[in-house]
Amino acid sequence: MSELSIKEKDRLYIANTYNRFPVEIVRGKGSLLYDDTGKEYIDMGAGIAVSTFGAADPEWIEAVTSQAGKFQHTSNLYYSSPCVLLAEELIKRTGMKKVFFSNSGAEANECAIKTARRYSELKYGTDAKRYKIITMDKGFHGRTLATLAATGQEAFHQSFLPVTDGFVYAKTDDLDDVVRLVDEGGCCAIMIETICGEGGVLPLSPEFIRGVAELAEKRDLLLIIDEVQTGNGRTGKLYSYMNFDIKPDIVSTAKGLAGGLPLGATLLGEKVGDVLTAGTHGSTFGGNPICCAAAMSVLSRITDDLLAEVKAKGEYIKTVLTASEDVVSVTGMGLMIGIEFKRPTPEVVAECRERGLLVLTAKNKVRLLPALNIPWGLLERAVEILKEAGQE
Numbered sequence: 001m002s003e004l005s006i007k008e009k010d011r012l013y014i015a016n017t018y019n020r021f022p023v024e025i026v027r028g029k030g031s032l033l034y035d036d037t038g039k040e041y042i043d044m045g046a047g048i049a050v051s052t053f054g055a056a057d058p059e060w061i062e063a064v065t066s067q068a069g070k071f072q073h074t075s076n077l078y079y080s081s082p083c084v085l086l087a088e089e090l091i092k093r094t095g096m097k098k099v100f101f102s103n104s105g106a107e108a109n110e111c112a113i114k115t116a117r118r119y120s121e122l123k124y125g126t127d128a129k130r131y132k133i134i135t136m137d138k139g140f141h142g143r144t145l146a147t148l149a150a151t152g153q154e155a156f157h158q159s160f161l162p163v164t165d166g167f168v169y170a171k172t173d174d175l176d177d178v179v180r181l182v183d184e185g186g187c188c189a190i191m192i193e194t195i196c197g198e199g200g201v202l203p204l205s206p207e208f209i210r211g212v213a214e215l216a217e218k219r220d221l222l223l224i225i226d227e228v229q230t231g232n233g234r235t236g237k238l239y240s241y242m243n244f245d246i247k248p249d250i251v252s253t254a255k256g257l258a259g260g261l262p263l264g265a266t267l268l269g270e271k272v273g274d275v276l277t278a279g280t281h282g283s284t285f286g287g288n289p290i291c292c293a294a295a296m297s298v299l300s301r302i303t304d305d306l307l308a309e310v311k312a313k314g315e316y317i318k319t320v321l322t323a324s325e326d327v328v329s330v331t332g333m334g335l336m337i338g339i340e341f342k343r344p345t346p347e348v349v350a351e352c353r354e355r356g357l358l359v360l361t362a363k364n365k366v367r368l369l370p371a372l373n374i375p376w377g378l379l380e381r382a383v384e385i386l387k388e389a390g391q392e
């Protein structure tokens with residue numbers, strides 16, 4: 001019997017939680033990826049907004065290997081510089097007060113949820129039962145039981161009940177509905193994505209975002225912004241909330257932060273900077289030195305010039321595709337774009353792949369999350385292929 005292929009072994013040995021595209025990636029360079037047959041693809045997904053500067057980026061490799069050659073892990077029992085320098089950089093650039101490091105978006109959100117509950121309990125007491133968190137019914141916050149509960153889309157809860165108690169869902173982008181839930185009482189926080197990513201690249205309106213921020217301030221509810229997908233330059237600002245002139249109490253991020261290594265960060269503002277104390281939270285891998293060195297390198301390259309490029313590239317994609325008669329709508333900001341074609345999304349995605357272009361989906365849309373430094377030439381080719389693949 002001949003040796004099984006990687007695709008066959010994958011189906012045999014790996015839990016069936018992923019519907020994989022029929023492509024085996026063997027290497028990459030920037031925004032180009034190559035499969036096991038040598039076929040070249042333009043990568044418009046960057047590993048779901050993770051590979052901020054593409055595949056095998058030389059500066060990123062240098063940051064990672066240079067730290068790996070010093071020490072790869074110390075535990076959080078000792079002082080070490082990579083996580084401290086990264087925290088300092090994040091704080092300088094956001095005005096937040098403290099950072100808790102973890103390994104993923106779900107964990108960054110878990111920390112946000114724990115912090116919000118503890119803030120409220122320390123201030124108002126256990127008897128106040130002030131622990132509910134309001135989230136959006138089209139939001140997505142992760143796969144652990146608490147972040148699944150925070151995820152308002154009921155479909156994700158099915159067959160995992162009971163999920164963690166203490167979350168209530170407002171109609172997405174509906175301020176009156178948020179006010180209704182606040183008036184019911186027992187809430188400690190409101191948690192939103194500025195653009196619901198998994199929910200279909202749905203941007204919340206600036207009026208709603210500012211309205212929620214004002215309401216939170218007035219009622220002493222913590223404003224938590226989930227920047228797991230929208231963060232780290234994706235929307236043309238370092239964090240997407242910076243587009244709206246608001247000041248969140250807690251910001252969670254992960255995906256693109258370390259450019260391809262697992263790192264989550266929960267940024268804590270003035271009100272909650274000292275809520276977590278020794279023993280109240282922790283993570284063995286959190287703040288891993290190699291991941292933090294990678295993130296330092298990523299942040300050092302998210303400059304005003306790069307952010308202006310991200311905006312310009314996003315505008316370019318929007319302008320070209322909005323003009324196409326095969327396109328129903330284009331949503332998103334910067335290099336986080338959702339496109340609804342008249343042609344069914346799975347057909348568009350498959351045809352793109354045939355033509356050497358890898359794109360993502362979100363609900364009924366094609367989703368683009370390319371590397372922030374994707375060269376203009378590749379971007380123009382990608383948009384051209386997408387336009388052609390979108391034709392009915």
Ligand SMILES: *Cc1c(COP(=O)(O)O)cnc(C)c1O
Pocket residue numbers: 103104105106107109140141142143193197198226227228229230254255
């Ligand atoms: C991806 C995502 C998460 C979950 O991140 P993981 O690293 O997969 O745990 C949470 N929130 C948002 C907005 C995301 O896009």
